[in-house]
Amino acid sequence: MTIKSPQIGAHIRTSNDKIATRRLLALKNRLSETPGRIPTTSKVYDSKLNKTDDNAEAVIRQHPSGLSKIRLNRPTKLNAISFNMCDIISQAVLAWENLETSKAILITSEGRQAFCAGGDIRALMDLEQQDRHEECIALFQKHSRLTHTVGSIMGGGVGLTISAPFRVATENTIHAMPETMIGHFPDASASFWMPRLDGFLGLYLMLTGRRLRGPDVYYSGIATHYVQSKDLAELEVALEELASKTNGVLELHDINAVIDRFSVDMEEKELPFSLGGNIWQAINRCFQHNTIENIVAALKEENVAVSWAKETNDLLSKMSPTSLKLSLQLYYAGANLCFVDCMRLEYQLTNLTLASKEFAEGTRAALITKTAPNWNPPTLEQVDANEIKKRFFDTPISNPLQTLHEGGNFIEYPHTPFILPRCSEILDVANRMGHDEAVKYFMDKYNEKKGVKTKVVSVLNK
Structure with a gap:
């Protein structure tokens, strides 16, 4: 497959390396001195963005090799996406799409604590507390447009990465969607990607906010590769050399x-x-149900993975009952929608949920008082699923999401060959061939990709 527009996606980076930075600078200087090479920073960004200085919230660069780069640069805010970052990144990606010298895009971030904490929840909370509802909606709109733009052109979602063909996790990577804990729902294209994870893993992650560390991010298919953080700088150089x-x-x-x-x-x-x-x-047994009440009942009846079931039920008991039922319906709705329609639905839900004040209560409790939130209604039994559907899903908004870019009509993830085999496929092959034969089958099929054998054995090992 020949890439003519920037479609190779994102590298999940969770640490910064000063030595690597010096090494990359030296390589840039060598290449930029070669006659006929393009300048280190594309003039497209000097003229259109004027946001290429190293102190910008999103640093835009283009390497002489043609490797375009975005570096998230709000480390003190865990690189949470701001108004300004939305504008900078969206304009950059749209410009790169038609730029002959842009062959690929690499997304990294500054700081050791987080690649990207998602949208700037604290900024949203401050706007809502000041009754600046329209500005709050505007930030969600910018973030939704950014996710669609990046996702339909070169890959975005769960921050800015999940649509990309290549997503690199490290030992420092943590993936979580804790939105039901703050009275919201998993967004940023989660409604598209989570239903397409293996089995009911995506629903489990959406409802519980369970944290996955680097290895499990890789095994679950959220990442395509697992690399030690100390090797990221050399990997970046190797990608630049390939592009050259x-x-x-x-x-x-x-x-x-x-x-x-x-x-x-x-x-x-x-x-x-x-x-x-x-x-x-156990995840598939308990989360196969289409109501939260039945999921909770199944967890209580689980007699194999007992400690896991109790821990999971405890997690669900802390979440907003309204958010749980809304997220469940979103999961099943997203399973049948294309990427751009998922983004439009999420934006509609956001417009309507902010007015419910559940989000304000959840963020207040999580970020300010550090106390248990007062959900309204407080129990699952008091939340009518039919009313959720009517109120949020069947009520169109007057200002639907207007995207910045055409595209995103794909209904299935197009880059499955780069992720590890699905658990369901592993079980199916093992039932037909046997344990040892299944291991050999997948090692051959995936050309001995690192992690294949360990995942197959882990799935089959009861």
Whole structure:
């Protein structure tokens, strides 16, 4: 596959390396001195954005190789997406789409604490407390447009990365969607991606806000590769060198091969899939139901993964009952929608949920008082699922989301060959072939991709 527009996606970066920065600068200087090369910073951004200085909230650069770069630069705010960042990144990606010298996009971030904490929830809360509802909606609109723009052009979601063909997790990576804990719902295209994870894993993550660490982010299919953070700088240089050698043509399998060179041997490092085996099967048993009440009942009746079921039920008991029922309906709605329609639905729900004050109560309790929130209604039994559907899903808003870019009509994720095999496929093959034969089958099918054997064994190991 030849990439003519910036579609190779994102590298999940969770740490910064000063030595690597110096190494990259040296490489940039060498390449920029070569006759006929484009300048290190594309003039497109000097003239259109004027946001390329190193202190900008999103630093936009284009390497002489043609590798375009976005660096999230709000480390003290966990790189949460602001109004300004939405504008900078959206304009950059739209400009890069038609720029001949832009072959690929690499997204990184500044700081060691977080790649991206999502939308700036504190800023939203401050606006709502000041009754600046329209500005609050405007920020959600910008964030939704950004997610659609990045997702339909080169990959975005869960921050800015999940649509990308390549997503690199490290030992420092943490993935979570805790929105039901603050009276909201998983957004930023979660309604598209979570129903498309294996089995009911996506619904489990949406409702519970369960944190996944690096290895499980990889095994679950949210990341395509697992690399140690100390190797990220060298990986970045290797991608620049690949872009320099291709003369304007990048093949996905070549990019994949470069990242594979830096990938961790999961078996050698003894990094199993913590949600495999009995836990995986318990997730599917308990979360296959289409009501929250039935999910809770199944968790209480779970007699195999007992401690997991109790922990999960405890998590659900802390969430907004309204958010749980809304998120459940969103999961099933998103399973049948294309990417852009998922974004439009999420934006509609956001407009309507902000007016319910559940979000204000959840953020107040989580960020200010650090106390248990007072949900309204306070119990699942008091939340009518039919009323949720009528109030939020069947009520169109007067200002639907207007996207900045055409596209995003895909209904299935187009880059599944780069993620590990799905648990359901592993179980199906093992039932037909046997345990050992299944391991060999998947090792051959995935060309001995690192992590394949460990995931297969973890899924089959009860």
